[in-house]
Amino acid sequence: MSSDYGFQQLVLLNSAGYERAELPLDESVSLIAPNNTGKTSLINALQYLLIIDKRHLDFGAHDKDKARRFYFPSNSSYILLEVTLPESGSVVLGCVGKGFSYDYNYFAYQGPLQIEEYRLDNGKLVTQPQLLEQLAHHGRTANFYSSTEFAEMVYGGARKRGQTSSEFTVFRLENRKDANAYRQVLTRTLRLDKLSSGEVKRHLLQIFSRQLPDSVVDFKQEWDKAFAEVNQDREQYRAAKNQQTLIDELDRHQEERLAIRGRIIARRPLIDDGLERWQNHYQTESKNLQHQHEKLRKQEADLLERDREQTRRQSELNQQLEALNKDEQRHDELGNRFALIHDRSELEQQLSSATEERNRQIALLSNAHGQSAAAIDDLIRREEEELSALGKEQETLSDNLYLTLKQHISKDRLSVLNRGLARQLLTLPPGDYQLDPNQLHRWLEGMAADRFELPGLNLSVADQPLQYQQRSNEEIIRLIDDCQSRLRQLQEQKTATQELDTQKKRRAKLEQEVKSLEKDLEQFDELTQLQNSRPDRLKEIATARQELAKIEHAQEQAGAQQQALREQIQEVANQRQALDAAHQEIDRIRQNRGDTDEQFNWLADLPHTPWVGDPELPLGQLAQTLRDYQRDCYRLKELDRDLDHRRINLHSGGLTKFQYAPNPEEEIRLMVEFRHHLAREAEALEKKARSAVVTVTASLRDLRGNLQSFENAMHEFNRLISRRKLSDLKVFRIQPVHESHLVEAIDLLIQTAEKVESGESFELFNQSSVLDDRQLDQARQLLIDEGSARHGLKVADLFRLTFELGKENQDVESFDDIDSAASNGTVLMAKLVTGLAMLHLMQDKTRNVQALCYLDEALALDAANQRSLIKTASEFGFALMFASPSPLITAHYCVPIQQMSNGKNHISRKHWQILQPLEAVEA
């Protein structure tokens, strides 16, 4: 089935040993020439225009450099292809040698292809430098392209500026991504003998890769990824389970920490306020107590002073009483003693008697003592004289000289007489004297006052005593008594002198007696005085006793008072001591209250358990609260360290999953929560393990699905290539055969996953059975090993292609290698059909542009097969060219290659032979 669009002709000028070659391409061609002439090299020239990419050019035994020299020996060597395209009509795609280093250049322009246009006026071929100008000269707008641009252009990619879309697009593919694969298959269709089973498989995969998302499954990675979490979780689960007790302790400590934090937060302002209040309280109270103390001290001192005063008074009173009592006693004593004495005079009488007695005795003794008896007698005589004188005086008392004189003379004259006359004369009684008062008077007048003159005698009486004193009778009696007493004394003296010792003793006794009496008198006076003072004294005693009693009572009371005071003082002292002690304690704790660390300032921002204690802090509880608070602060710090330590220990024990919590506290919370939900965790872990199986098999399912899709595609493909009978084959298909160990492993995993997913055997699949299932594990290991050996599992790894051939009446046979499947011709056919089918699949089937395929060594096929092939190729959109030493009559054209005398090959359109069935010609 020829097309209106497609390859028209291939022209070689000055290339591949051809001076000029014109080859029709719009129908099947039989290219005829002996061996080693240039059939293959002619067809290969098309590679430059269709394969383009130097890497994919394939000239069999000839290397690419050699080929370049062969195809582009000069800058006027041309390979030209004329194609008719639905969009732009005839186009010419060309390749021209550059002349140096056998390089070449692509160019293209709107056709048709006129060989004459390449010839200069001088008959020579135009060279590359002049080509565009030359073509332009013929009205062709040609451009040079780099190989990349050219390829893009030919396969419908980018275009040059000024170019319309698809202007030069020969091959429009359903998917532009297939360009590479297409070119490779195309290369092979030009050299079918080289098409191997492996390549068929590769190309088919490439072709179907559109339907098979290019999935390479790194099963190990997938597995590890899917189970990474499960394994990690399981490790964490185990770590938590093994460390349950430690976590419980952690929990307890954390709870304690939260509670302590709450308490500290609540108490801190209370304590600050309490401390301030305490300071005031302490100062006030301290002053108060001190004041009280001083007051009591003063009271005590006063009391003591009073006491001392009382004691002093007491002793004074006692002394007084003692004295009074003594007096009383004395009184009694003296009373008794003088009971019989009624009057003092009695005693006085006794005393004076005794005194007299004694004096007499003294006198007696003193007289006796100092005078001799004769002297005493003399004295006695004198006394007797005196006594007689006195007696006379007494007798003349009423009338004596003196008295008479006194009557007659002046006092002064009397005095002189009194001094000059003896006493006895003056007392003479009237009878014994005669007086002439005148005479006397006269006489006396002539006498000096102090002189007593007698005729012839003048006496000084100035110093003479008065001889006579006028005395009363009583006086005289007294004097007589005295005189008599003196006489008696003298008598006694006289006797005493005669008995002196006795008298002395008597004197002592008498003295004693006097003394005793004096004393008695004295004592009596005393008694009298005591008696007189007694009422006062008794009153005094009573008063003193009263006062004493009062003092005693007062002292007793003072004692009690003192005791009370002492107790009060002690009490105040105790209070002060207690207050000071409390203050010291509070101060001590305050200095070291333990909440100075930075963390205490933002404690409220940290997690804590609100404290529900008393919101008031009475001062009485301050110290205790402060102590508790301080203990809390230290405990908190201890807990901080402790909890960190425990947390780190849990890390060491493997529980690390919460390490990336925003803060350690959160981590602890999560750890504890985790521990409490271990049972749930176990369940979740199991679910996760199952879902990991499901996840891990998802990629396998994809792979498995892709395998299925590929199988479906192959089914389609086989239908395509079986449309026409190949040779004598009843069956020809390319069959994907599973790499069963891999596919079975995949299926096992998928089935497990399905069971798990459907939950149908929930009980059976506990976590360990999923993770530890032996078969599953083998499957997993196989997939991992195979995957790592192949750098990931691909669909291609899951099957190999076998070629199944079956002749009529024979069993279908499978072959891994197509080359060994049948005879050369049959194999060639099979390959060609396969290649064309592949190209066909890639092409845009809505655009019918016929290309070319080439069958070398075509003589291996019989005519029926030739026809069948031509038809098949045509159906796939290709004109088929056979090359053989002798002509094949099944082709439309027969084109012989002419060998010139200059050794160059030559094909001219004049030598083309068109073969037609007779009927057609006749018609």
Ligand SMILES: Nc1ncnc2c1ncn2[C@@H]1O[C@H](COP(=O)(O)OP(=O)(O)OP(=O)(O)O)[C@@H](O)[C@H]1O
């Ligand atoms: N790419 C190339 N580079 C250099 N020389 C080549 C190249 N291709 C072919 N030749 C040479 O061209 C000549 C013709 O070879 P070619 O293969 O075209 O002959 P043929 O007609 O196909 O022969 P046969 O019927 O045996 O296949 C040979 O001498 C060969 O060495």
Ligand SMILES: [Mg+2]
């Ligand atoms: Mg050949």
